[in-house]
Amino acid sequence: MQEPRVIVALDYDDQAQALSFIDQLDPSLCKLKVGKEMFTLFGPEFVKLLVDKGYDVFLDLKFHDIPNTVAKACKAAAELGVWMVNVHASGGIPMMMAAKQAIASSRHPSTKLIAVTVLTSMDQAQLNEVIDDVTPKEQVLRLCALTSKAELDGIVCSAQEAVALREHYSDDFLLVTPGIRPQGADAGDQKRVMTPSDAIDHGVNYLVMGRPITQAQDPIAVLKAVNASIS
Numbered sequence: 001m002q003e004p005r006v007i008v009a010l011d012y013d014d015q016a017q018a019l020s021f022i023d024q025l026d027p028s029l030c031k032l033k034v035g036k037e038m039f040t041l042f043g044p045e046f047v048k049l050l051v052d053k054g055y056d057v058f059l060d061l062k063f064h065d066i067p068n069t070v071a072k073a074c075k076a077a078a079e080l081g082v083w084m085v086n087v088h089a090s091g092g093i094p095m096m097m098a099a100k101q102a103i104a105s106s107r108h109p110s111t112k113l114i115a116v117t118v119l120t121s122m123d124q125a126q127l128n129e130v131i132d133d134v135t136p137k138e139q140v141l142r143l144c145a146l147t148s149k150a151e152l153d154g155i156v157c158s159a160q161e162a163v164a165l166r167e168h169y170s171d172d173f174l175l176v177t178p179g180i181r182p183q184g185a186d187a188g189d190q191k192r193v194m195t196p197s198d199a200i201d202h203g204v205n206y207l208v209m210g211r212p213i214t215q216a217q218d219p220i221a222v223l224k225a226v227n228a229s230i231s
């Protein structure tokens with residue numbers, strides 16, 4: 001069976017609601033992402049519960065701090081048995097290298113480490129409030145080059161940058177893309193969006209999808225429809 005390419009962002013504020021969604025799933029349908037909200041509310045025990053249920057878990061805490069702090073945080077995250085963790089690429093090469101080494105020295109060295117480039121909620125205007133005279137694509141390429149130098153497993157970016165990235169990086173360098181919206185779905189706060197099938201056609205490895213699935217009337221039906229559209 002094909003590995004699931006959809007990572008469902010479990011951004012629930014109620015653990016029982018999250019678990020009732022998960023009870024209708026199995027690990028062949030999707031991977032699961034635990035982000036800042038659920039981790040802050042329910043902690044490592046919730047992450048371990050999902051790992052014990054057999055899911056590949058992406059622990060999305062987007063660490064960004066001095067190298068020593070990020071390294072220790074990444075080691076602690078890896079030791080929860082998660083499939084993937086992330087840091088901000090703008091923390092720089094020494095921070096990313098320290099994180100990579102810390103995971104390698106952990107009890108779960110296979111945990112993948114990726115770096116966030118430019119958040120998918122940022123458009124050109126918002127990015128230029130932070131940094132002058134650069135397009136999202138140029139900034140993603142720049143931060144991706146740092147990530148690649150630090151020999152991480154891949155990046156978080158929008159699917160809109162995937163074609164440009166694939167000119168430089170082979171398919172085993174992971175492109176993980178939030179901001180995925182089925183045709184006609186509400187973009188919410190996401191700015192650089194794309195449909196699931198276009199994202200896969202553009203060379204993305206994994207699609208992160210939250211609200212279009214979790215807030216649908218029938219989340220499982222939406223997930224299965226997305227899987228069918230990219231199979």
Ligand SMILES: O=C(O)c1cc(=O)[nH]c(=O)n1[C@@H]1O[C@H](COP(=O)(O)O)[C@@H](O)[C@H]1O
Nearest residue numbers: 009035060118119120156178208209210211
């Ligand atoms: O690292 C992430 O997962 C992330 C990076 C990024 O640039 N944009 C982004 O939306 N995310 C996360 O991806 C998920 C997207 O959720 P929806 O917008 O509801 O599909 C959220 O959990 C975000 O925290």
